[in-house]
Amino acid sequence: MNNTFPIKRNSLLFAPMEGITDEAYRLAVMNTFPEWDLFSTDFLRVPTEGSFSKKFILEHFGKTAYTNLDLRNKTAFQILANEKGNTPLACQQIENLGFKHLDLNLGCPSKRVNQHLGGAYLLSDLKSLQKIIKDIRTNYPHHFTVKMRIGYRDDSNFLDCIKLFENEGVDAITIHGRTRDQLYKGIADWKYIKMATKATSIPIIGNGDIWTVADIENIFDYTNCHSIMLGRGALKTPWLAPLFKKQKSHNKDDLFEIRKKKIPLYFSSLKEEYSKKCSQDALILKRFKSFSRNIFDDFPQNEIVKRKFMRSKNLEEFEEYLDFFCK
Ligand SMILES: Cc1cc2nc3c(=O)[nH]c(=O)nc-3n(C[C@H](O)[C@H](O)[C@H](O)COP(=O)(O)O)c2cc1C
Incomplete structure (x- = not known):
């Protein structure tokens, strides 16, 4: 278990986005706007039968990003798991290939994924969730983070999930302030990010509806989160990381x-x-x-x-x- 999260405070993370953040996209943004501190692959589903092939894992991550150690270490590898999959084996395979940061997707709202008891569904089934978290923690010695919504149907398990992650040795938690059922409706509620920073000492990464430099400042001030992650805001303004880091005000x-x-x-x-x-x-x-x-x-x-x-x-x-x- 790692007690030190490798990402320094106030970091800006580029969110995983299926269909967008493939290797080519990530490399383009990394080259043009290197101020982003961390990227992530979109999710790779742990197979319910058999195992990943090495080729499949490397193709998902991208061979150029894999062979360059700096780029490899600047990218988390995200998986999607359910109780049926052989998560321990998947973790060992990912570890054996030298990936140093594994992220578990607990936010995917897709009906198909949730029907297969993965993604945000797991936030409603703490027994399965605990088993999967334990499986990963036991089989993956490097940085292990989770990326969650505030609940599945509602927020009733939110703090129990945070405690579970803390007790099971998760290294950091990204929180998107909406339930699964809210999909993208309304505005993400940063109150939950603030609640989590008070409830645990694990680094909390705030996510959801961060579009401008002012939003970045506001979410840090309001929630006291460790770092932040941007999805749609990063797609709209991929140069937001340099804009924020240069600390210059613009009209x-x-x-x-x-x-x-x-x-x-x-x-x-x-x-x-x-x-x-x-x-x-x-x-x-x-x-x-x-x-x-x-x-x-x-x-x-x-x-x-x-x-x-x-x-x-x-x-x-x-x-x-x-x-x-x-x-
Ligand atoms: C097109 C698209 C694809 C996404 N794919 C993933 C994914 O593969 N894994 C994941 O954890 N989140 C995924 N997300 C969720 C984002 O990472 C992020 O949590 C969410 O969009 C809220 O942040 P935002 O308001 O900054 O966009 C996706 C979001 C979008 C818009």
Whole structure:
């Protein structure tokens, strides 16, 4: 068991996001905005029959990120487990490959995942949860963190879960302030993050609806959390980590000018990394379009701007719009 969490206080973590934070995406952001302190893979499901192959684990993590020790150690490996899977074996395999940080997904709200008694479902079944946590802790000697919502149907088990994690030797807890049933409705409630920092000495990582530098300052002040993790806010403003760390105040106009400068850099770095993985421009364009959903929110007439990007027929057209709108 590790008593020292490797992440220093006030760190900024880039959240795992299935379908987005694959190796190419992470490398692009790591190269362009190295101020993010930690990344994570999205979840790898522990198989209920058989075991992972080494190839499968490495493909999920990405071979470039794996072979570079600095990049490997800057990325947590996330798993999704239920009671049926051979979690001890999965942990041993991940450990044998030299991964130093394992994260357990306890927040996934997907119906399919929850029907298979994994993800956020486990927050409603403390017996299964304890077994899985014990299995991981016993078989994985390095940093072991969990990423949770505040409950499944409701928040009634919240503090019991926090105590369970503390008693079983979890090294840090990321908390997204919504129940599973809330999905993404309303605004994440940071009150639970504050409650957890008072209830345990384990580092608490605050997550949910952090969009701006002011939000970062507010969540640290209000909750006294150890560090924070950003998902959608990081997708909208991947340069938020450098913006926060430079500690310089910016007005709305400055922020817009910075946005216009950073967007082309971001897309060009993504293109470089995606091109190494897939040669098809159509696939890259599809991804670019998905990132257009909120990155242009702050532009004047943003609905029209977004429509232009979303309707681009090819990558060249998308890039022409980037030149036009970001000049
Ligand atoms: C598209 C998408 C995919 C996600 N995939 C994962 C995942 O694989 N593992 C996980 O723990 N959380 C996942 N999440 C949840 C985020 O990591 C984060 O906890 C959540 O979005 C709340 O933070 P935010 O308000 O900063 O977005 C995902 C979120 C989104 C939007």
